[in-house]
Structures are given as structure tokens and as C-alpha cells.
Amino acid sequence: DSGVTQTPKHLITATGQRVTLRCSPRSGDLSVYWYQQSLDQGLQFLIQYYNGEERAKGNILERFSAQQFPDLHSELNLSSLELGDSALYFCASSVATGGETQYFGPGTRLLVL
Amino acid sequence: GESVGLHLPTLSVQEGDNSIINCAYSNSASDYFIWYKQESGKGPQFIIDIRSNMDKRQGQRVTVLLNKTVKHLSLQIAATQPGDSAVYFCAENAGNNRKLIWGLGTSLAVNP
Numbered sequence: 001d002s003g004v005t006q007t008p009k010h011l012i013t014a015t016g017q018r019v020t021l022r023c024s025p026r027s028g029d030l031s032v033y034w035y036q037q038s039l040d041q042g043l044q045f046l047i048q049y050y051n052g053e054e055r056a057k058g059n060i061l062e063r064f065s066a067q068q069f070p071d072l073h074s075e076l077n078l079s080s081l082e083l084g085d086s087a088l089y090f091c092a093s094s095v096a097t098g099g100e101t102q103y104f105g106p107g108t109r110l111l112v113l
Numbered sequence: 114g115e116s117v118g119l120h121l122p123t124l125s126v127q128e129g130d131n132s133i134i135n136c137a138y139s140n141s142a143s144d145y146f147i148w149y150k151q152e153s154g155k156g157p158q159f160i161i162d163i164r165s166n167m168d169k170r171q172g173q174r175v176t177v178l179l180n181k182t183v184k185h186l187s188l189q190i191a192a193t194q195p196g197d198s199a200v201y202f203c204a205e206n207a208g209n210n211r212k213l214i215w216g217l218g219t220s221l222a223v224n225p
Contacts, residue, residue, distance in 0.1 A: 042217045090156050099206035104156030
């Protein structure tokens with residue numbers, strides 16, 4: 001158990017809909033990262049927040065947004081969903097601003113029908 | 114961290130044999146490297162790390178070797194077991210940017 005929690009574990013929705021994925025980092029970690037992983041693919045970095053502020057941005061679509069709250073939990077919002085958004089979405093956390101070990105949550109499996 | 118999504122290479126080994134998973138990293142300024150294991154349907158799990166001032170680090174049944182001259186990292190798993198079947202990712206701390214750069218991953222299949 002990494003100490004990072006994600007909800008929900010599974011999500012099934014329809015195209016055009018909007019969903020919110022939630023992540024709680026390990027106690028004491030200030031950075032939260034979001035990754036997308038499609039079937040048999042590598043980890044695609046989406047975005048990083050550090051202590052409530054956006055720190056780094058990867059290949060995140062404009063339809064996707066995220067935020068980190070004062071209690072350091074984070075939410076990833078996915079809107080106008082398309083079939084191709086079906087994937088595993090992982091949250092990870094680390095103690096500082098980046099480059100150190102990241103600890104991953106169990107992921108949210110999103111299926112868009 | 115960044116990564117590129119491509120289909121994963123596969124390494125197939127017999128149970129009990131030693132496995133070697135290789136990773137070429139990109140930035141000569143990288144000073145910290147990590148290996149992760151990802152089992153099917155689960156999040157990546159930290160296995161072992163190494164700093165650039167070391168050439169070798171050993172854990173329980175795993176050894177990481179770092180060759181800075183050719184920018185190469187390897188993960189050796191001794192006496193591979195069925196439970197080692199997973200995708201293995203390397204990650205490097207790319208210097209001044211202070212972010213992790215992820216390798217593509219290698220799928221390890223252990224044959225009984």
C-alpha cells in the first residue's frame with residue numbers, strides 16, 4: 001500500500017459526459033501528479049501540482065483540467081468525454097517539487113461507451 | 114514526468130532464471146534513477162533507486178546497475194518467480210528541471 005488513495009476505482013460513462021477523479025496523496029507529500037495509461041501503453045504524464053499550484057504540464061488535453069486543494073487532495077476533471085479517453089488514470093505523490101520518488105495510487109479505470 | 118506511449122517490448126524468461134531488464138536514459142545530467150514494477154491493473158510500485166554517484170545497488174533479489182558512460186541502466190532480478198511478471202519502468206531525474214522522465218516500459222513474462 002503506497003498511501004496514495006484514488007476514487008472511484010472504476011467509472012463507466014457515456015461520450016460527451018464529464019467525470020471527476022479524486023486523489024489523496026501520502027501524508028506529508030506536497031506534489032500530486034496525474035498520469036493516463038491506455039491499454040498496453042506507457043505512462044503519459046498529464047499534470048503536476050505542488051502545494052496547490054500547477055507545477056508542470058504534460059500532454060493534457062484542453063478538455064481535461066485539474067486542481068489541488070488546500071488539504072492537498074487533487075481532482076482531475078475530464079469533460080466532453082470521447083471513446084479514446086478510456087484508460088487507467090493514475091495519481092502519484094511525492095514529497096517535494098519533483099524529480100524524487102513518486103508513489104502511485106491504485107488508479108481509476110475509466111470506460112467511455 | 115513525461116513519457117512516450119508506444120507498444121511495450123517483452124522479455125520472456127523461465128522461472129528460476131535470472132532476468133535482466135535494460136533501460137537507456139537520455140540526459141547525461143540525470144543524477145537519480147528509479148525502477149518501478151507495474152502488475153496488471155495496478156499502479157506502478159517503487160522497487161529500487163540509485164544515485165549517479167553509485168554504479169550498483171542491491172535490494173532483495175534485485176540489483177540495479179548504472180553505467181553513466183553509455184547512459185545505461187539495468188535491473189537484474191535473481192531467481193525470477195511468476196510473481197515477478199509485470200511491466201517494469203525506469204525513470205530518471207532529468208537534472209535541473211527536477212522532474213522524472215519515464216522509460217517506455219518492458220513487459221516481463223515468467224514461464225513456469
